[in-house]
């Protein structure tokens with residue numbers, strides 16, 4: 206479990222933020238929202254302080270902003286995967302919330318591809334959650350979160366089968382069955398090997414799958430009134446365990462953003 210908590214003495218804004226905002230550090234709060242206006246764009250930042258002893262300067266990470274509440278984190282499962290990794294490793298970070306509908310110039314300079322997450326590691330901006338989480342494992346090996354290669358693909362077809370079912374307009378086209386079959390395989394696997402995919406400890410594969418299952422639960426619940434059946438108890442308890450971790454609660458998207466995020470796929 207993450208031991209992230211508010212740490213009063215560690216509060217400080219970066220000099221850039223101080224310069225722009227002319228704010229004084231707030232001694233009693235370590236979860237600060239800020240906004241930087243530059244060249245007509247609003248750049249939101251959210252600095253999170255962690256409780257681990259040596260506190261290196263926070264890593265800058267660009268993540269999707271909420272579409273319903275722009276000052277909050279949005280509904281990108283790949284961003285959440287990276288944030289979960291940072292939380293589980295107790296690495297402090299500084300979120301830059303990016304409005305993906307109106308990508309600011311500063312963000313496109315950082316990542317011309319225009320995708321989040323992007324993280325600043327050793328003065329280099331790195332994109333793609335696969336690459337980022339691997340780099341974080343190397344840079345911050347403790348606690349180890351690596352998943353053995355033979356277990357890394359467990360549950361890997363769930364996200365695409367969920368999207369197929371979500372987009373489907375024909376109840377008899379087999380898309381629900383395809384999802385149930387993938388969830389059924391995960392259920393069998395967890396029954397034998399759980400509670401996590403690598404056994405007793407959470408690892409990278411869970412941090413990737415967890416946000417996708419969260420999207421599945423919210424989107425299918427809303428658009429199809431569908432829930433994971435009771436015949437898959439190991440999957441249900443796996444979801445419950447991951448969703449109730451401190452790290453997950455702190456980094457999860459708001460349900461209304463998940464619903465809005467999937468709307469074009471459902472209606473398109």
Ligand SMILES: N[C@@H](CCC(=O)N[C@@H](CS)C(=O)NCC(=O)O)C(=O)O
Pocket residue numbers: 269280281282283284305319320321322332333334335
């Ligand atoms: N393979 C990438 C996928 C990242 C991705 O697709 N991010 C989406 C947000 S969830 C994005 O930035 N989309 C760009 C856009 O919407 O314009 C990863 O794992 O990081």
